[in-house]
Amino acid sequence: FSTTNCRSIMAAISLSRAGPLPRLPPQLVTQSPAVQSAPLSGAARSTVAASVVALAARERRSVIARRAGNELTPVKEVMEVLKEVKDPGLGTDIVSSGFVGAIKADRITGNISLVLEVEVYQAEVEERLRSISWAKDVQVSVGSIKPPPSLPRPMPQMPQSLEKVKNIIAVSSCKGGVGKSTVAVNLAFALHKKGYKVGIFDCDVYGPSLPVMVRFQEETPRMEMYEDEKKQRHIRPVIHPETGIKLVSFGFVGHAAVMRGSMVTGVMSQLVNQTDWGDLDYLVLDMPPGTGDIHLTLSQICQITAAVIVTTPQKLSVIDVERGISMFGQLNVPSVAVVQNMSYMSMPNGEKQYIFGKTDAGFAIADTFGIEQVFELPIEPSVAVAGDAGKPFVVDETTAAAQEVEKLAESVIQEVAKIKDNRQQPQLTWDADMKVLRLLVEGQELGIDPRELRLRDKGAGGVTPPPAELFPEEIVEMGNYAVVIKWSDGVVQVAPHKQLIEGDEKGPMPHVQLTAAAA
Numbered sequence: 001f002s003t004t005n006c007r008s009i010m011a012a013i014s015l016s017r018a019g020p021l022p023r024l025p026p027q028l029v030t031q032s033p034a035v036q037s038a039p040l041s042g043a044a045r046s047t048v049a050a051s052v053v054a055l056a057a058r059e060r061r062s063v064i065a066r067r068a069g070n071e072l073t074p075v076k077e078v079m080e081v082l083k084e085v086k087d088p089g090l091g092t093d094i095v096s097s098g099f100v101g102a103i104k105a106d107r108i109t110g111n112i113s114l115v116l117e118v119e120v121y122q123a124e125v126e127e128r129l130r131s132i133s134w135a136k137d138v139q140v141s142v143g144s145i146k147p148p149p150s151l152p153r154p155m156p157q158m159p160q161s162l163e164k165v166k167n168i169i170a171v172s173s174c175k176g177g178v179g180k181s182t183v184a185v186n187l188a189f190a191l192h193k194k195g196y197k198v199g200i201f202d203c204d205v206y207g208p209s210l211p212v213m214v215r216f217q218e219e220t221p222r223m224e225m226y227e228d229e230k231k232q233r234h235i236r237p238v239i240h241p242e243t244g245i246k247l248v249s250f251g252f253v254g255h256a257a258v259m260r261g262s263m264v265t266g267v268m269s270q271l272v273n274q275t276d277w278g279d280l281d282y283l284v285l286d287m288p289p290g291t292g293d294i295h296l297t298l299s300q301i302c303q304i305t306a307a308v309i310v311t312t313p314q315k316l317s318v319i320d321v322e323r324g325i326s327m328f329g330q331l332n333v334p335s336v337a338v339v340q341n342m343s344y345m346s347m348p349n350g351e352k353q354y355i356f357g358k359t360d361a362g363f364a365i366a367d368t369f370g371i372e373q374v375f376e377l378p379i380e381p382s383v384a385v386a387g388d389a390g391k392p393f394v395v396d397e398t399t400a401a402a403q404e405v406e407k408l409a410e411s412v413i414q415e416v417a418k419i420k421d422n423r424q425q426p427q428l429t430w431d432a433d434m435k436v437l438r439l440l441v442e443g444q445e446l447g448i449d450p451r452e453l454r455l456r457d458k459g460a461g462g463v464t465p466p467p468a469e470l471f472p473e474e475i476v477e478m479g480n481y482a483v484v485i486k487w488s489d490g491v492v493q494v495a496p497h498k499q500l501i502e503g504d505e506k507g508p509m510p511h512v513q514l515t516a517a518a519a
Contacts, residue, residue: 082128100115102114122140165279170306171187172309183310189395213387214245237275238252339362342356378400378401425497428483430471430472450487456495457493
C-alpha cells in the first residue's frame, strides 16, 4: 500500500480535515471495507494499519501545529521526518549525524530535494519523504555535503570525556602498511606493563585493526551506547579482560563503514566525545594514513601530548613520514620518537641482515627533524604470529622486538615528562641591528651567522647559494628538538637544537662573538 492508498483508507473512514485529526486506533483501519476487501493476509493488514496510523498521527501533529501558530517550515518538517531514520551502529539519527544536507522543500509545488552522504539509507529516506502529506516530487541524490563557503567549518571543542586522560600519544606514519597499528597496540601494552592505566583509540574507520590485533577468547565484543539521567548519550568502550585496557574502534560497531570523507570526521568526533574514557594515564591513538581531516580534527579536539612516528627503510615511506612530522609541527604537537619497522633480520650468528638495505631511514628522519629517540624493530616470525593470534608480542619479553618496544615506552614516558615539566628549550631569535642570530642556551647567549646556518640546511637550502642580505622572516619551535626557519628568499629550513649548539657532519657550528658583532 502506497501513501496514496493510505490516504484513501483515511478518507473512507471519514476522517475530518476541518479540525485536528482524531487518534486513529489500528482496529478501525483493519476493519475498514478498503482493507477487508483487499487480498491481504492478517500480517499484511496489520502492516497497512500501522502505516495508516503513522500517517494520521503526522497529519494530526501538523494540524495542531498550524492551529497553535507554530507550524514547522517545510525544511524543518522534512528534517523531523528524517530523524526517524536511525543508524543501528551509532544509535543516532541521520540528521544529527550530519548525513543530510542541501535540503529544499516547497509545500505549494510539493517538491523535496536533498543530498544524502550515505547511500545505504537512500531507499528508506525516499519512502519516508513520500509519506509527507504534501510531497509530490522527491529527489534524493547521494554525494558529499559541503558547508556554506561563508561559514568556516566548525571544529569540536575539548570533550568532557577526556578530562581525566593525562596524556594522549598519537602513533602515526602517514603511509599505510608500515606497521603503525602494530607499534600502537604494543606501545599501549608496554605502558600498561609499567603500571599505567591505558586506552587505545583505533582512528581508522575504513580499515580498523584493533579487533584483529587484540582478540578475545569468545566472540568479538561490541561497544554499547546508553543514555544517562540527563538523556546524554555515552559509549561504553570494550575492556580487555586481562589488562583492563580500554579499546575503542569502529571495528567494534559491528558493520562496515560505507561513508564519505566528511562523514568520517563526524564519526570520529562522536567516538571521542561520547566514549567513557574515565581515568587514564595514557590514551594511544592509532592514526589512519594520510594528513587529512581526521588528523586535523583529532589533533585539535584531543590536545595530543606527543607523536610517535613509524616508518620503514624505503624512501617512499620516508617522504610521507616527513609530511606527517611537518603536519604535527604545524599543530604544535612534538614528535618525540621515530620507529623504523622491519629494519633487519637477526641471523643465527647474531649479525643483523638488512634485507631492504641499511638505509638508516629512521635515523635520517630523526637527524633532519632533531628527534633524538630512534628505534629499530626487526623482522621476526613472532611478530607476525602474535599479530595473527591477536596477542601483542610485547607480552613475550624475550624477543628483540619486545625489548625494543619496551625501550620505546620508556622513552615516551621520559619525553612526556619533559613536555609536562616545560623544561627550558634553547631559544633562537634574530637581531636585526647586528644581523646575527642569537641562541640562548642555559643562560648563555651565542651568535650564529645566518648564511653559515643556511648552508648547513639538509634540504634544498643547503645547495642553493643564499643572498647576501639573508635574514629569517619567521622562527617557530618544532617539538622538543628543533626550530623551523623561514628565510627571506623563501627557503624553509628545519634546524635541530643539537646542530645549533654543537654542529653536524660538516663540523662544529661556528659561533659569533656577540660583542665582536656589535663592534
